[in-house]
Each structure stands twice: as C-alpha cells, then as structure tokens.
Amino acid sequence: MAGVTGRLVRGWCPRAVRRLSLLLTSILQCLSFTFLPVAKFTQPFSSLQVPAQLHMSKTAMGASQKDFESAMNQVKLLEKDPGNEVKLKLYALYKQATEGPCSTPKPGVFDLINKAKWDAWNALGNLPKETARQNYVDLVSGLSSSSDSSSQVKPEADREQAGYETLVMTSEDGITKIMLNRPTKMNALTTQMYQEIMLALEAASKDDSTITVLTGNGSYFSSGNDLTNFTHISPDEIEEKARRGAILLRDFVGCFIDFPKPLVAAVNGPAVGISVTILRLFDLVYASDRATFHTPFSHLGQTPEGCSSYTFPKLMGPGKAAEMLIFGKKLTAAEACAQGLVTEVFPDSTFQKEVWTRLKAYSKLPRNALRISKQMIRNHEKEKLHATNAEESRILQERWLSDECMNAIMNFLSRKAKM
Numbered sequence: 001m002a003g004v005t006g007r008l009v010r011g012w013c014p015r016a017v018r019r020l021s022l023l024l025t026s027i028l029q030c031l032s033f034t035f036l037p038v039a040k041f042t043q044p045f046s047s048l049q050v051p052a053q054l055h056m057s058k059t060a061m062g063a064s065q066k067d068f069e070s071a072m073n074q075v076k077l078l079e080k081d082p083g084n085e086v087k088l089k090l091y092a093l094y095k096q097a098t099e100g101p102c103s104t105p106k107p108g109v110f111d112l113i114n115k116a117k118w119d120a121w122n123a124l125g126n127l128p129k130e131t132a133r134q135n136y137v138d139l140v141s142g143l144s145s146s147s148d149s150s151s152q153v154k155p156e157a158d159r160e161q162a163g164y165e166t167l168v169m170t171s172e173d174g175i176t177k178i179m180l181n182r183p184t185k186m187n188a189l190t191t192q193m194y195q196e197i198m199l200a201l202e203a204a205s206k207d208d209s210t211i212t213v214l215t216g217n218g219s220y221f222s223s224g225n226d227l228t229n230f231t232h233i234s235p236d237e238i239e240e241k242a243r244r245g246a247i248l249l250r251d252f253v254g255c256f257i258d259f260p261k262p263l264v265a266a267v268n269g270p271a272v273g274i275s276v277t278i279l280r281l282f283d284l285v286y287a288s289d290r291a292t293f294h295t296p297f298s299h300l301g302q303t304p305e306g307c308s309s310y311t312f313p314k315l316m317g318p319g320k321a322a323e324m325l326i327f328g329k330k331l332t333a334a335e336a337c338a339q340g341l342v343t344e345v346f347p348d349s350t351f352q353k354e355v356w357t358r359l360k361a362y363s364k365l366p367r368n369a370l371r372i373s374k375q376m377i378r379n380h381e382k383e384k385l386h387a388t389n390a391e392e393s394r395i396l397q398e399r400w401l402s403d404e405c406m407n408a409i410m411n412f413l414s415r416k417a418k419m
C-alpha cells in the first residue's frame, strides 16, 4: 500500500504521504464491508412478527387451545413470507384470541406499522376470543399447505410477495417492483391501494434491493384517485371522511418524500391526478411514448396535491405549471420530458425491455453510495416538501366538502349511466 501511495505522490513530503497512505487504507477497509455478501431475505416476520412467547390462560378452550398453540408453532416454521396483509391478519387474530377486543390507544399517524397493526386488531371489533382462535388456526393451516406446495417451484430471488390484493410486489436482481394491479379500472387508487402502497414502500425501504420501481399493470399507469372513494357516504359522515382522506393523503405523499432509496417510476401508459403530481418525488421517471400526464383538478373542483403546488412551478416555471395544475392541460410524454417532469421517453414497443435493461445495470452499482447520494440531493428540501404536503392536504379536506367537488364527482359517476 505504501509503495502504491509512494508512486502516486512522488515528490510530496513524507508526512503527507503517510497521511494519504492511512486514508487509502481506511477507504479500502470501508469498501470491503460493502462487498460482504448481502444478507439473504429470510427474516420472515420482521416488525410485524407474531409474538413468539405465548402466555395462554389455563382456562382457554381445551382442544382449540392445543390447535391454537400448534398453529403458532407452525407460523414460526413457515418458509415463505406470507406478506404484510396476512401478517396483519395473524397479528390481529392472535391479539383478539389472547386479549379480546382492542382497547389500547391508537398510535400516531406517522407510526405506520403500529397504526396498521392497531387498525387490523381494532377492525375485529367484538369478535369472540374462541372465534378469533379458530380463524387463526384456519388461516395458518391454509398458509402451511400453500407454502408446502410452492416451496419447490420458485427461486427465492423472484418470489412474488404475497398479501397484497391491489398490487403485485416482486424482488429480483436488486430491484423491488411495486406494480399497481387494477388494470380494468385503469389502476385507479382506492383507499386500500393507498394503504398497500405505503406498506409496500415501507417493506421496500428495508429489503436488500438497491432500487425500487413503481409501475402499472395494463394500459394505464394510473387514473389517479378512485372517484368512488367519495361514494356511499351518508351526510353525517362526510366531514369525518374528508378528515380521514386528508390524513391518508398526507401519509401517502409523506412516504414518497421520505423514501430512502433510489425510486423510479416506469410510466407504462397515461397518468392522471395524484399519479402525475407525485412523479416529482421520484429520482427517475421513464415514460412510454403512449403515456400522457393529466391533472384535471379544477374540473373536479379540487386543488393540487403530491407537493406539486411547490415542485411544478419550481421545475417548469409558474406559467407551464399553471397550464397543468390550474387549467388541466394534458401533456404528451415528449412535452412532459421537455418540462423536466419525465427523465426519458421510450417507444412503447420497446419500453419494458429498454427500461428494465437500464435498471438492471443501475442496480449493480454500489447500493450505499446510491442511497447516500439520493439523500444528499433530497434532504435540502424535505422540510419544505412536508410543509407543502400538510398544507395541500388541509386545503383538499375543505375542497372535498364543496359543492363544486361533489357535483364534479357526481358528473363522472353518472357519465356511464347516461351512455
């Protein structure tokens, strides 16, 4: 090492050479950590794990208690991660079976995991302990048989992560792909979908992958907020629903602001509403030349979200941002690229091949360096983004209660009936 350094710095004073030599040695030591084999993805239950120690009351039901205990042991032996949704169900049933109805205080909105666990348990209401125990046993028995039959088939690397109903989540070649999966509804985002995307991002932020990609299944990237989210609400529920919607929106956008790894949008087709505005929170946006970018907020009596009221004027200037966000001008992929919203446009016929080839190459880059560089670029404006997000959510909460908004949504929903 000293020889190499010596050749590099011939003519420098000996103290400087010694210092440089020490520096290079420590850099090489640091790098050797980066090249250690990456831990395998075998931590099946992470923070949603069903408690391992059981303190069952001796008065619990005889045979059912035995089944319950054996089911709990089976859970620990499962080879395949059953996915967050199933883990939440297991957690909720376990709590209900052992402690009865949820009576603990609701965790704060930013405490995502504990809130999801609390919601799952609370949703069981007054389900009797015995029924919860039986449901737990049934659920585990289904999981054990499906894990037995699938264990020989799929290699670990490209396992689809189960438990999502509105998404398909896969991890392969250092890339975690989150695919919106409601193609017949143009991937319109339901409340469940927002929640699943948040859980998927949380999981992706902690897995071994280098890059996370969001894309859509079918012809659309996403048609934005599912307008039926606003239906089936009785008049006395409207305000509470708007309040909850604003919290959901703020949490959802917050996950993108805080996402720690390189985040890529593979925009496979048209994008509408919130699926356009959040794009500025991604590090790369690759679009098919078939994609369009449309934010018809005013037409819906609504206002911008996804931090676009701050990011779009900054990106494209106030005039171009106004055309999109105030007047609902729809951009082609080429126009969105010219405005800096899209990184690169690919012909639709080669979109998938070109994008995935590119991303596979990027995913081989040193992942810690990618992550740190992303954070250096993003950290400058995080506070501003969170403040914008909170303000946009608050304003939308009011907008959702307006006649303008309600009429626009009724128009959309009655459109089909008129056809």
Ligand SMILES: CCCCC/C=C/C(=O)SCCNC(=O)CCNC(=O)[C@H](O)C(C)(C)COP(=O)(O)OP(=O)(O)OC[C@H]1O[C@@H](n2cnc3c(N)ncnc32)[C@H](O)[C@@H]1OP(=O)(O)O
Residues within 6 Å of the ligand: 184, 185, 186, 188, 189, 223, 224, 225, 226, 227, 228, 245, 246, 248, 249, 272, 273, 274, 275, 296, 297, 300, 302, 305, 412, 416
């Ligand atoms: C809590 C967080 C709130 C965040 C705030 C977010 C705001 C936004 O995202 S605003 C943007 C809202 N989105 C829209 O305004 C788009 C509404 N949809 C449409 O205009 C059209 O459906 C289309 C242009 C996206 C596609 O038109 P077309 O090709 O004619 O296809 P269909 O309309 O027949 O759609 C097929 C099927 O999908 C349903 N659908 C599509 N998008 C939505 C949607 N956003 N909400 C609800 N449903 C949607 C559509 O109704 C059709 O269903 P069926 O009639 O049952 O086949």
